[in-house]
Amino acid sequence: MDKDYFMSSGIPPPQPLHFETPMPNPWSSDQSFFNPNSSLIHQFPHFDSSWTSIPSSTAAAALAPPPLAADPCFAERAAKFSRFGSRSLNGRASPPPLKNSGELPGSGGESSVSDQIPAKVNSRKRKGISRGKSKEDRSNSAKEAADDGSSKRSKQSENCENEEECNKSEQKPPEPPKDYIHVRARRGQATDSHSLAERVRREKISERMKLLQDLVPGCNKVTGKALMLDEIINYVQSLQRQVEFLSMKLASVNPDLDFNMENLLSKDMYQQQLYPLDSSIYHNQNVQHQQLQGTSISTVEPLPLDASIGLDGFSENLPQFPAFTEDDLHSIVQMGFLQNSTYFAVQNQTSNMKVEL
Amino acid sequence: MNIQPPNSSSIKSRFAVKFVQAMKRLSKRRGMGDRYKRYRATRAAARVSLAAAVGPERAWSRAVLRRIKKRRGLIGRTTTNPRRNLRGLVPGGKGMDYCSLLSETAHYITCLQAQVQVMQDMLHLSSP
Numbered sequence: 157m158d159k160d161y162f163m164s165s166g167i168p169p170p171q172p173l174h175f176e177t178p179m180p181n182p183w184s185s186d187q188s189f190f191n192p193n194s195s196l197i198h199q200f201p202h203f204d205s206s207w208t209s210i211p212s213s214t215a216a217a218a219l220a221p222p223p224l225a226a227d228p229c230f231a232e233r234a235a236k237f238s239r240f241g242s243r244s245l246n247g248r249a250s251p252p253p254l255k256n257s258g259e260l261p262g263s264g265g266e267s268s269v270s271d272q273i274p275a276k277v278n279s280r281k282r283k284g285i286s287r288g289k290s291k292e293d294r295s296n297s298a299k300e301a302a303d304d305g306s307s308k309r310s311k312q313s314e315n316c317e318n319e320e321e322c323n324k325s326e327q328k329p330p331e332p333p334k335d336y337i338h339v340r341a342r343r344g345q346a347t348d349s350h351s352l353a354e355r356v357r358r359e360k361i362s363e364r365m366k367l368l369q370d371l372v373p374g375c376n377k378v379t380g381k382a383l384m385l386d387e388i389i390n391y392v393q394s395l396q397r398q399v400e401f402l403s404m405k406l407a408s409v410n411p412d413l414d415f416n417m418e419n420l421l422s423k424d425m426y427q428q429q430l431y432p433l434d435s436s437i438y439h440n441q442n443v444q445h446q447q448l449q450g451t452s453i454s455t456v457e458p459l460p461l462d463a464s465i466g467l468d469g470f471s472e473n474l475p476q477f478p479a480f481t482e483d484d485l486h487s488i489v490q491m492g493f494l495q496n497s498t499y500f501a502v503q504n505q506t507s508n509m510k511v512e513l
Numbered sequence: 514m515n516i517q518p519p520n521s522s523s524i525k526s527r528f529a530v531k532f533v534q535a536m537k538r539l540s541k542r543r544g545m546g547d548r549y550k551r552y553r554a555t556r557a558a559a560r561v562s563l564a565a566a567v568g569p570e571r572a573w574s575r576a577v578l579r580r581i582k583k584r585r586g587l588i589g590r591t592t593t594n595p596r597r598n599l600r601g602l603v604p605g606g607k608g609m610d611y612c613s614l615l616s617e618t619a620h621y622i623t624c625l626q627a628q629v630q631v632m633q634d635m636l637h638l639s640s641p
Binding site: 357364365367368371391392393398399402404408 | 556558560597598603611616623628635
């Protein structure tokens with residue numbers, strides 16, 4: 157399922173990038189945490205101006221508890237943490253408390269501050285700090301192994317994200333074209349690769365649920381995935397049961413089926429795409445055919461219908477076959493896999509009916 | 514990566530022809546009196562004809578056709594009324610990831626609807 161998450165043609169092997177600015181101990185275990193930041197600075201030099209203030213405050217906050225109001229943007233950035241989705245941190249055992257406002261008391265505050273400021277810069281831990289336990293823990297844990305797999309994408313999206321937050325602009329940063337699916341990180345949402353992939357997956361799922369909602373009648377009033385799924389399951393079961401019931405009825409009226417072909421084919425609703433059948437196989441294998449009347453089927457070459465003449469005599473003249481085995485099913489299948497050609501049926505009155513085995 | 518939604522009328526016509534032919538073959542068979550056997554055969558023919566009409570482009574139809582080729586128990590699936598699980602209902606649903614399962618379900622529902630319509634028409638036509 158991982159490939160569903162990453163959607164890239166080739167996931168590069170995880171290569172931890174080394175962070176170059178000094179970081180406090182709590183973060184040493186998470187070297188990859190600051191990778192996007194450093195690489196961002198190097199790769200997108202024209203953002204340096206907006207970035208230079210941040211690492212300095214990061215370092216400052218990490219090394220010594222600064223007055224929280226010193227950073228003018230801090231409160232604004234800290235306030236934005238509340239909007240981030242959650243993702244459990246790699247190295248954290250317990251979810252850190254959510255601290256959005258600027259007042260962070262003492263040592264607890266320091267850790268939060270040092271948490272939050274670097275987290276601001278480095279998106280990977282951002283959610284975990286503000287929200288604690290992630291909602292999508294299961295998918296997170298599944299993706300923990302390939303943390304740096306789409307680091308490029310996270311860099312790009314993180315750049316968008318941070319740029320949005322600092323400059324409040326939505327310009328897409330220039331990027332060398334990669335073969336990943338570029339996902340735009342939305343404002344106020346976490347941008348690490350896992351959450352991005354998850355978000356894409358969630359969007360795919362919700363898009364398909366919408367499709368299903370249109371298909372299943374009476375689903376409009378139902379909201380929520382669980383109820384919708386129940387409705388869908390009910391509907392599929394009812395459709396299958398209906399097919400069974402109809403087949404039971406059809407089995408009992410089977411002898412009348414000979415006439416159905418003609419009537420069926422003359423129905424307008426079936427004529428939008430007319431009967432691309434595999435007629436070639438019929439002749440080759442001497443399967444019984446039925447001549448059809450081509451009056452209403454204009455695009456196909458005229459097929460004389462002779463429904464009543466020969467078919468009545470078939471039941472007596474035909475060689476006896478074994479019960480409906482799966483060989484017969486095979487023949488249905490094999491009829492289907494040949495190229496479609498216009499229906500050209502010839503009636504075999506000599507009763508050369510042989511089922512394709 | 515959504516594949517095109519199915520064209521209902523094309524599926525209807527393809528299914529109709531295949532199913533009618535299968536039913537004709539079925540009716541010519543000896544040993545198929547008015548019995549439970551006939552019902553089972555009809556049901557199997559319906560399922561197979563639908564999958565054959567759809568072709569190999571869909572995972573669920575591929576799963577159905579695979580079952581035939583393996584000559585495994587094709588018929589007894591729906592009678593046992595599998596648990597209320599979408600994976601159990603859609604053929605081939607067990608091995609799919611969730612996203613594909615949803616899209617396969619959508620396609621499957623469309624095809625089932627087409628199948629029901631065709632069979633209803635057949636019933637109406639045969640005994641007006």
